[in-house]
Amino acid sequence: MADTVATGVAAPHGADGTRRDFLFLATGAGLAVGVGAVAWPFVSSMAPDAATVAAGAPIEVDLAPIQEGQIINVFWRGKLIFVRNRSEKEIQELRAVPMSELIDPQSDAARTKEGHEKWLVVYGNCTHLGCVPAGHSGPYDGWACPCHGSLFDASGRVRRGPAPTNLPVPPYAFQSDTKIRIGEESGGKAAA
Amino acid sequence: MSAHATTYVPKSRFAKWFEARLPIAGLIHSSFIAFPVPRNLNYFWTFGAILIAMLGIQIVTGVWLAMHYTATATEAFNSVEHIMRDVNYGWLLRYAHANGASMFFVAVYIHIFRGLYYGSYKAPREVLYILGVVIYLLMMATAFLGYTLPWGQMSFWGATVITNILAAIPVVGDTIQSLLWGGYSVGNPTINRFFSLHYLLPWMIAGVVVLHVWALHVTGQNNPTGIPIKSGKDAVPFTPYATIKDVFATVVFMILFAWFIFYQPNYLGHADNYVPANPAVTPAHIVPEWYFLPFYAILRAVPDKLGGVVLMFGAVLILAFAPWLDTSRVRSTNYRPIYRQFFWLFVIVCIVLGWLGAKPPEGGYVLAARICTVYYFAHFLLVMPLVGLFETPRALPGSILESVTGPGKQVSGSGMPAGAAASPTTKG
Amino acid sequence: MKTTRVLAASLFAAFLGASALPALGAEAPQPPLQSWSFAGVFGRFDQAQLQRGFQVYKEVCSACHSMKLVAFRNLSQEGGPGYSPAQVKALAATYQVKDGPNDSGEMFERPGRPADTFPPPFPNDQAAAAANGGKAPPDFSVLAKARTFERGFPKFVFDALPFVGYSEQGVDYIHALLTGYKDPPEGKEVPAGTYYNEYYPGHLIAMPNPISDGQVTYPKNDQGEPVVPETVDQYSKDVAAFMAWAAEPHMMARKALGFRVILFLIVLSGLLYYVKKKVWADVGGEVHGLQPELHKTY
Numbered sequence: 001m002a003d004t005v006a007t008g009v010a011a012p013h014g015a016d017g018t019r020r021d022f023l024f025l026a027t028g029a030g031l032a033v034g035v036g037a038v039a040w041p042f043v044s045s046m047a048p049d050a051a052t053v054a055a056g057a058p059i060e061v062d063l064a065p066i067q068e069g070q071i072i073n074v075f076w077r078g079k080l081i082f083v084r085n086r087s088e089k090e091i092q093e094l095r096a097v098p099m100s101e102l103i104d105p106q107s108d109a110a111r112t113k114e115g116h117e118k119w120l121v122v123y124g125n126c127t128h129l130g131c132v133p134a135g136h137s138g139p140y141d142g143w144a145c146p147c148h149g150s151l152f153d154a155s156g157r158v159r160r161g162p163a164p165t166n167l168p169v170p171p172y173a174f175q176s177d178t179k180i181r182i183g184e185e186s187g188g189k190a191a192a
Numbered sequence: 193m194s195a196h197a198t199t200y201v202p203k204s205r206f207a208k209w210f211e212a213r214l215p216i217a218g219l220i221h222s223s224f225i226a227f228p229v230p231r232n233l234n235y236f237w238t239f240g241a242i243l244i245a246m247l248g249i250q251i252v253t254g255v256w257l258a259m260h261y262t263a264t265a266t267e268a269f270n271s272v273e274h275i276m277r278d279v280n281y282g283w284l285l286r287y288a289h290a291n292g293a294s295m296f297f298v299a300v301y302i303h304i305f306r307g308l309y310y311g312s313y314k315a316p317r318e319v320l321y322i323l324g325v326v327i328y329l330l331m332m333a334t335a336f337l338g339y340t341l342p343w344g345q346m347s348f349w350g351a352t353v354i355t356n357i358l359a360a361i362p363v364v365g366d367t368i369q370s371l372l373w374g375g376y377s378v379g380n381p382t383i384n385r386f387f388s389l390h391y392l393l394p395w396m397i398a399g400v401v402v403l404h405v406w407a408l409h410v411t412g413q414n415n416p417t418g419i420p421i422k423s424g425k426d427a428v429p430f431t432p433y434a435t436i437k438d439v440f441a442t443v444v445f446m447i448l449f450a451w452f453i454f455y456q457p458n459y460l461g462h463a464d465n466y467v468p469a470n471p472a473v474t475p476a477h478i479v480p481e482w483y484f485l486p487f488y489a490i491l492r493a494v495p496d497k498l499g500g501v502v503l504m505f506g507a508v509l510i511l512a513f514a515p516w517l518d519t520s521r522v523r524s525t526n527y528r529p530i531y532r533q534f535f536w537l538f539v540i541v542c543i544v545l546g547w548l549g550a551k552p553p554e555g556g557y558v559l560a561a562r563i564c565t566v567y568y569f570a571h572f573l574l575v576m577p578l579v580g581l582f583e584t585p586r587a588l589p590g591s592i593l594e595s596v597t598g599p600g601k602q603v604s605g606s607g608m609p610a611g612a613a614a615s616p617t618t619k620g
Numbered sequence: 621m622k623t624t625r626v627l628a629a630s631l632f633a634a635f636l637g638a639s640a641l642p643a644l645g646a647e648a649p650q651p652p653l654q655s656w657s658f659a660g661v662f663g664r665f666d667q668a669q670l671q672r673g674f675q676v677y678k679e680v681c682s683a684c685h686s687m688k689l690v691a692f693r694n695l696s697q698e699g700g701p702g703y704s705p706a707q708v709k710a711l712a713a714t715y716q717v718k719d720g721p722n723d724s725g726e727m728f729e730r731p732g733r734p735a736d737t738f739p740p741p742f743p744n745d746q747a748a749a750a751a752n753g754g755k756a757p758p759d760f761s762v763l764a765k766a767r768t769f770e771r772g773f774p775k776f777v778f779d780a781l782p783f784v785g786y787s788e789q790g791v792d793y794i795h796a797l798l799t800g801y802k803d804p805p806e807g808k809e810v811p812a813g814t815y816y817n818e819y820y821p822g823h824l825i826a827m828p829n830p831i832s833d834g835q836v837t838y839p840k841n842d843q844g845e846p847v848v849p850e851t852v853d854q855y856s857k858d859v860a861a862f863m864a865w866a867a868e869p870h871m872m873a874r875k876a877l878g879f880r881v882i883l884f885l886i887v888l889s890g891l892l893y894y895v896k897k898k899v900w901a902d903v904g905g906e907v908h909g910l911q912p913e914l915h916k917t918y
Binding site for chain 1: 691697733734735887888891892894895898
């Protein structure tokens with residue numbers, strides 16, 4: 001058996017060499033593809049699992065009990081979100097800030113929903129390295145991060161580094177004047 | 193260390209600089225590239241490579257499973273089902289790990305019987321062989337600990353039975369048992385520490401495997417004739433010859449492995465382990481995994497608790513004495529007409545013991561298990577010493593090359609350079 | 621060599637003889653094997669059957685049996701009964717799920733969401749046992765994998781092999797159990813609170829016959845006729861198939877991937893075989909077999 005196959009494959013030298021190179025190449029490529037394919041399930045298994053993804057459904061927050069000036073914490077997908085009831089005075093002050101003074105220029109109106117300007121909804125982790133800034137502190141009466149000293153105003157905009165960007169606004173929509181739904185923009189579109 | 197008198201010559205300047213400080217490339221070169229391999233090895237010699245592949249697969253799938261697994265009595269079962277249902281490819285990781293354990297034992301049993309058949313335990317490979325027995329013991333401990341982790345009925349009752357076995361040890365047994373339990377029975381502390389140990393032991397296996405391979409590369413490989421490499425013509429370099437053969441055999445073995453993962457994932461397990469652990473109900477049929485069955489049969493063949501435990505552990509430990517129990521001057525059973533028959537009888541006895549281990553301990557089964565147990569020990573204690581003394585072995589070929597080509601014939605192509613082949617000390 | 625063969629043959633005969641022993645004393649009859657759409661290498665779940673099986677579970681079994689590890693969302697995932705996400709959402713909302721604690725620290729009930737698992741019929745195992753004559757009805761989540769029966773030698777060897785393989789013990793047992801309620805044989809004592817079942821180990825089961833012909837009304841076709849018979853036999857098959865899916869929701873993905881993996885490995889090992897052959901040709905070819913001295917020269 002051994003020698004029949006060996007002689008069967010044997011061909012004039014040049015052609016044999018080419019065929020041999022092709023065989024070696026194909027086999028090497030096959031092994032490489034195999035190893036690569038094996039890696040995929042391992043990588044994929046580290047992604048959020050089906051239960052976690054499904055549990056990230058939108059949540060509803062009742063705004064009625066939140067007093068003016070109060071900040072409450074809620075969690076969506078395991079992430080901290082601040083909901084802040086702001087006074088008219090605070091809003092006026094925020095609107096008066098010129099864009100040129102901002103590290104990450106964005107108007108307060110762009111960070112709130114029209115008709116509901118007193119409600120600020122932002123993610124609660126500092127955009128520097130993820131610590132939770134303390135509310136109602138710092139010179140801008142917004143948030144002050146205890147870890148590395150970043151300062152935010154009452155619109156969640158960064159006013160002093162090292163944080164590079166404003167606290168992001170999660171997807172949410174008003175169901176009524178006193179109820180928001182976090183995790184979905186208006187129109188029922190699920191957040192990515 | 194003569195095997196590492198390497199022929200490796202670093203080429204680049206960096207390689208020279210590095211080699212002068214840590215000669216790891218030379219070590220790899222002499223161990224896996226230039227290492228002289230007897231040219232007559234058959235496919236039973238590929239199981240070393242297959243075992244290294246299986247160890248790697250078990251470690252990698254295990255590390256990944258540990259990312260999702262919860263080692264508590266209340267959550268372990270659910271977390272395994274969470275892996276099966278919700279984790280991307282979690283079912284694949286778990287089935288690969290569970291069946292990987294079985295495939296690991298399939299390969300190790302073939303490897304062990306190969307060693308026994310060809311006399312690979314005999315001088316000068318005694319230490320190499322005993323390291324192998326140590327690896328086997330560590331594998332058994334790891335497999336047992338791993339089987340408890342899904343915390344199904346078989347996990348729980350397996351843990352209970354095995355820890356009660358240890359309680360049979362005189363004087364310190366009870367202390368060992370309560371230290372393993374961490375309580376008054378198998379419970380939450382038990383599963384937690386079993387998980388910790390299950391994660392630890394594979395790394396110890398990997399460490400002993402390094403010693404095993406090191407010892408192998410000092411003594412050189414045995415071969416089907418059992419006679420040492422005498423000239424360069426007897427050997428071929430490890431790479432590419434043994435490498436490509438090992439890769440081929442490993443991929444073929446993976447077909448078997450894949451068949452079980454994808455089409456018979458629960459064949460080698462027990463249905464009862466899909467019932468969550470219940471300390472109030474013992475399953476009707478409590479048996480260990482298939483790879484422990486021969487030892488389980490030996491345990492149950494003895495009507496005395498301590499006696500059964502001693503024989504069960506003795507059945508493993510006696511393997512370590514084979515180098516001194518076997519009195520034959522010839523290694524390979526191929527040249528031992530009488531011993532060969534006893535060898536196959538021993539294989540059959542082991543298989544029958546395995547089958548008896550799965551049967552209820554009653555009537556004819558117990559009697560059969562006792563007969564097989566007696567033979568198991570007699571094979572080591574009587575057959576090995578006596579047959580070696582009285583048997584007349586068949587004539588050995590003059591060299592490995594001669595066994596391949598027939599006496600006085602030449603072979604096309606050349607083997608190893610003579611100097612490289614002569615480096616392993618294979619006297620004996 | 622001859623003696624070896626004689627030895628092996630006699631041991632094998634003893635092996636066969638011994639394996640025949642338990643057959644004499646065997647009590648429980650072997651469940652009759654059914655034909656399952658999901659058996660074998662190319663097995664697939666029958667969506668309509670899974671939906672019928674779910675209906676049986678929902679209308680009959682779920683009164684006592686929980687299914688804690690299965691979520692509503694699973695019903696719409698690939699390889700399952702094939703409900704749409706909207707259907708699943710509506711179905712989930714018909715269940716009341718315990719949640720909490722809320723801001724005032726109290727637990728409350730709310731309509732189910734697709735991410736929730738099926739709420740159990742009893743709050744805990746003790747309550748389930750108390751309401752069912754002292755024995756809690758087993759959870760359905762993995763029950764189809766948790767039940768089996770002995771196949772015996774040599775069948776169990778063939779069961780592992782391609783094409784003649786068999787791994788449907790669980791569903792065959794469940795089907796047999798549900799259709800196995802019979803009058804006890806003459807002289808068989810059936811204590812109060814137990815029922816005679818032909819296929820239950822020991823024959824005395826704590827579950828009364830749960831289902832009868834016509835109990836579940838299946839969806840009708842255009843002519844208003846049932847597509848499958850509304851019999852205990854059919855209900856049992858359908859609910860067993862549903863339980864097989866619940867126990868192994870990724871089975872179809874597993875079998876499909878397995879086919880590709882094994883095909884790939886076969887091609888790769890073929891290539892490697894020829895590479896190895898080429899490589900070894902340099903040194904005059906390779907020696908096979910256990911007894912190299914018997915091999916011819918090259």
